[in-house]
Amino acid sequence: MYNRENFGSKLGAILAAAGSAVGLGNVWRFPIITGQNGGAAFIIIYVLCIFLLGLPIMISEFLIGRHTHANTAGAYRILSNGSAWKWVGRLGVFTGWFILCYYAVVGGWTIHYTYLSAVNAFAGVDAQEYGNIFTSFVSNPWLPALWLLVFIGVTHVVVVRGVRSGIEKFSKVMMPTLFIIVILLVVCSVMLPGAEQGIKFLLVPDFSKVTSEVVLQAMGQAFFSLSLGMGCLCTYASYFDKSTPLAKTALNVSFIDTVIAIMAGFIIFPSIFNIGMDPNEVGMGASLTFISLPNVFQKAFCDGSLLACVFSVMFYFLLFVAALTSTISLHEVATAYVSEEFNVSRRVGATVITCTVAVLGTLCALSFGPLSGITLFDMNIFELFDEFSGSILLPLSGMLIAIFAGWTLDRQLYRDEISNHGEIKAPYFKVLIICLRYVAPVAVCVVFLDKLGVFDFLK
Numbered sequence: 001m002y003n004r005e006n007f008g009s010k011l012g013a014i015l016a017a018a019g020s021a022v023g024l025g026n027v028w029r030f031p032i033i034t035g036q037n038g039g040a041a042f043i044i045i046y047v048l049c050i051f052l053l054g055l056p057i058m059i060s061e062f063l064i065g066r067h068t069h070a071n072t073a074g075a076y077r078i079l080s081n082g083s084a085w086k087w088v089g090r091l092g093v094f095t096g097w098f099i100l101c102y103y104a105v106v107g108g109w110t111i112h113y114t115y116l117s118a119v120n121a122f123a124g125v126d127a128q129e130y131g132n133i134f135t136s137f138v139s140n141p142w143l144p145a146l147w148l149l150v151f152i153g154v155t156h157v158v159v160v161r162g163v164r165s166g167i168e169k170f171s172k173v174m175m176p177t178l179f180i181i182v183i184l185l186v187v188c189s190v191m192l193p194g195a196e197q198g199i200k201f202l203l204v205p206d207f208s209k210v211t212s213e214v215v216l217q218a219m220g221q222a223f224f225s226l227s228l229g230m231g232c233l234c235t236y237a238s239y240f241d242k243s244t245p246l247a248k249t250a251l252n253v254s255f256i257d258t259v260i261a262i263m264a265g266f267i268i269f270p271s272i273f274n275i276g277m278d279p280n281e282v283g284m285g286a287s288l289t290f291i292s293l294p295n296v297f298q299k300a301f302c303d304g305s306l307l308a309c310v311f312s313v314m315f316y317f318l319l320f321v322a323a324l325t326s327t328i329s330l331h332e333v334a335t336a337y338v339s340e341e342f343n344v345s346r347r348v349g350a351t352v353i354t355c356t357v358a359v360l361g362t363l364c365a366l367s368f369g370p371l372s373g374i375t376l377f378d379m380n381i382f383e384l385f386d387e388f389s390g391s392i393l394l395p396l397s398g399m400l401i402a403i404f405a406g407w408t409l410d411r412q413l414y415r416d417e418i419s420n421h422g423e424i425k426a427p428y429f430k431v432l433i434i435c436l437r438y439v440a441p442v443a444v445c446v447v448f449l450d451k452l453g454v455f456d457f458l459k
């Protein structure tokens with residue numbers, strides 16, 4: 001057994017796990033997929049995915065972590081009794097570390113855009129110019145790397161301080177800050193003329209848009225957004241104490257994550273409709289966040305005004321905080337792994353991870369500029385990291401976790417952990433097991449095959 005800390009409170013545990021879940025995915029993907037795929041109809045499907053797939057897997061990751069009180073690789077090794085399933089934990093750690101390398105690059109971009117907003121660099125800029133601003137920033141020979149290093153440096157400082165005085169303390173300050181910023185931004189945004197149209201776009205259900213493709217998107221999004229499949233929740237749960245209710249904590253984390261994602265839609269769409277832009281043309285991910293939205297916010301809140309400036313600063317700072325609490329969780333997975341499996345101090349473990357991420361992250365950060373010539377399958381380094389993790393590592397690791405939890409974990413161990421050894425009732429136990437054995441593995445397999453392009457091929 002390892003010598004380790006625990007979270008000091010249940011609230012701290014929930015906020016830390018919610019910090020991992022709430023990230024860029026909530027802001028730059030969820031609202032757009034929702035608006036374009038049937039509004040409330042999509043949200044209903046998404047919530048169903050959370051109940052049938054997300055919660056069972058999240059509870060399993062919690063249970064595996066708390067039962068073993070070990071880093072993810074150690075946890076699977078302990079539970080796999082020498083079988084090949086131990087590789088699932090290692091795959092989870094590798095996936096988390098790999099994602100961290102490019103996710104932190106985008107974290108760096110959020111710092112740059114917070115800075116640009118604060119110096120009012122977007123005032124009076126022509127709509128077409130925003131694309132150039134972004135391109136010239138990401139292709140700069142050193143600036144994206146500098147911001148990446150700052151971002152990973154901040155992550156390092158939090159992680160190295162430990163579970164209680166680093167991660168928990170930070171989450172307890174940053175998550176409420178994030179909620180307050182979200183509420184302020186929603187209030188400003190829904191007061192804009194024409195906001196109702198934006199809210200309608202997000203919420204009015206249109207079931208005719210729900211296709212099998214949309215269901216697959218909902219499953220994939222739920223998976224990424226809840227931080228499943230990378231050992232984050234397993235690692236955090238290894239710091240839960242024995243009285244933490246696992247199912248309730250998972251429900252709270254999923255609830256917070258979904259509410260923030262929907263609120264992000266309330267921030268984005270009213271402004272888009274206010275300036276008469278077509279929501280189907282604003283893009284998704286980086287192009288939405290760093291090209292469309294700075295323009296939208298300037299125009300919606302009177303170009304060059306103090307309000308436009310403050311709104312923009314708050315928005316990018318929000319993204320920064322959301323990304324940071326997620327990278328902290330990714331970093332912790334790898335740090336716990338290195339320090340426990342190689343028997344070194346936490347400081348050394350964290351430093352090893354920070355250095356490796358700094359090197360690979362720098363390659364990703366410069367892959368739109370000086371390193372843009374390095375490509376494979378027509379993708380630069382950043383895009384390769386994104387594609388490899390999103391289409392292969394993540395769904396593969398998720399699928400194996402779902403199968404491991406459903407088919408190999410001892411049923412009695414499951415019952416004991418869920419009920420805290422009989423202290424809390426778990427009337428949903430049977431349904432949970434059914435979801436875990438049949439629904440979740442099948443669903444995640446389908447997502448995996450979809451990401452591999454098997455269905456396109458069949459078509």
Ligand code: PFF
Pocket residue numbers: 020021022023024025026096224225226227228230231232326327329330
């Ligand atoms: N859930 C985060 C998001 O929605 O952006 C991303 C993420 C963080 C995924 C941590 C996985 C993870 F382990």
